[in-house]
Amino acid sequence: MGCDTRLHLPYGTCIEDVGDVIAILLGNPVQWHDCTPSDNRRSWEYISFGVTKQPTKKGFVRTGVTYNAKLPPQCVFINLPDIPTMYGDGWWLLYNFEGVKGPNMSGGSRAERIALHRRLADFFGGVVDYNDCGSKMSNYRRKSPAWVGKTHINKHYHDLQLAKFNLKAITVEEIAACEKFAAYKK
Numbered sequence: 769m770g771c772d773t774r775l776h777l778p779y780g781t782c783i784e785d786v787g788d789v790i791a792i793l794l795g796n797p798v799q800w801h802d803c804t805p806s807d808n809r810r811s812w813e814y815i816s817f818g819v820t821k822q823p824t825k826k827g828f829v830r831t832g833v834t835y836n837a838k839l840p841p842q843c844v845f846i847n848l849p850d851i852p853t854m855y856g857d858g859w860w861l862l863y864n865f866e867g868v869k870g871p872n873m874s875g876g877s878r879a880e881r882i883a884l885h886r887r888l889a890d891f892f893g894g895v896v897d898y899n900d901c902g903s904k905m906s907n908y909r910r911k912s913p914a915w916v917g918k919t920h921i922n923k924h925y926h927d928l929q930l931a932k933f934n935l936k937a938i939t940v941e942e943i944a945a946c947e948k949f950a951a952y953k954k
Contacts, residue, residue: 771901771951772874775885777894779870780917783835783863786871786888787846788932790861791831793887795852795937800929802827828925829932842866854940856880874900877951883942891931892916898949907949 777786792798802824832849839845839862846861856878864872873888875881877899885896886908893912897905913931915924947953 771877771899773877773882773885773950774874774897774900775872775888775894776867776869776897777871777873777888777892778912778916781871781892781894783844783846783865783871784833785928785932786863786873786892787833787835787848788829788831789888789891789935790846790884791833791848792932792935793884793938794848794855794859796831796833796849798933798935799830800824800827800933801830823930823933826926828929855938855943869895877901877949879943879946879950879954880938882946882949883938886946887938887942891935898946899951901951 788798800823803826834847836845836847837843842865844863844865846863848859848861851857851859860875862873862875864874873885882896882898888894889896889908889910891913893910893916895906896908898907913927915928915931918924
């Protein structure tokens with residue numbers, strides 16, 4: 769058995785948002801889909817969905833992520849459209865809905881993965897254990913933003929979508945800073 773880094777996310781974290789954020793953090797392009805009602809009507813039949821370069825008052829983010837649920841019912845693989853070579857290869861992104869401490873992800877304790885888990889914790893809140901073979905169970909902890917678990921409220925949904933749209937990919941410097949925490953060195 770190898771050494772993994774583990775990310776525990778707060779309850780109420782949505783898998784679709786996690787997939788989008790991972791895709792953005794690993795350099796995939798993001799699209800804003802405008803769903804502003806036309807003719808001042810609120811019915812879905814009058815909404816024209818269009819891709820725009822900048823956020824509008826109503827809309828959502830998409831990144832081309834898909835999911836493979838051919839696993840135990842509590843798990844799903846997150847499939848990214850593309851991962852730039854600077855982030856390495858061998859990525860498997862297994863999301864577990866029913867962890868003891870809430871939804872979680874784990875993967876090899878490499879600098880790239882630790883950097884990804886830290887940025888996910890920055891975005892959603894949560895706890896990162898850099899090395900599950902180590903003595904510390906919590907190396908990095910962040911509080912959840914107000915919108916986690918409340919995206920059924922329009923304002924929180926829009927705040928989340930804007931936060932995703934404005935995310936930047938993980939940098940080489942962030943990865944290098946996590947090398948000292950990794951069990952598997954380059």
